[in-house]
């Protein structure tokens with residue numbers, strides 16, 4: 001990645017996508033902008049497209065992956081709620 005002009009690693013607290021806290025919008029188009037443009041004022045770099053290696057489809061795969069983490073988390077939290085005995 002560095003050879004392709006990516007920024008060197010910076011220590012930054014990673015965002016927990018499973019919590020679904022998308023500060024810049026949770027729509028697929030918002031995530032697409034964030035991943036392709038990077039996030040100004042943060043260490044998050046813009047992607048570098050390389051023909052045959054990293055193309056537009058790959059960004060959509062990343063978006064699907066990020067969103068799948070959130071859905072998995074919602075499923076497991078609702079399961080936890082169902083298992084929790086009712087307080088009366």
Ligand code: HEM
Pocket residue numbers: 009010012013015021022023024025031034035039041042043044045062066
């Ligand atoms: C495959 C690589 C990556 C993907 C798919 C990805 C995806 C994302 C997305 C979707 C957000 C937006 C979260 C929101 O809307 O709140 C985000 C935020 C962020 N990313 Fe990445 N990211 C990647 C790599 C990186 C790298 C390499 C860094 C830093 C070295 C980084 C640092 C950050 C930071 C600091 C934020 C929070 C920015 C803020 O809200 O101020 N990301 N990332």
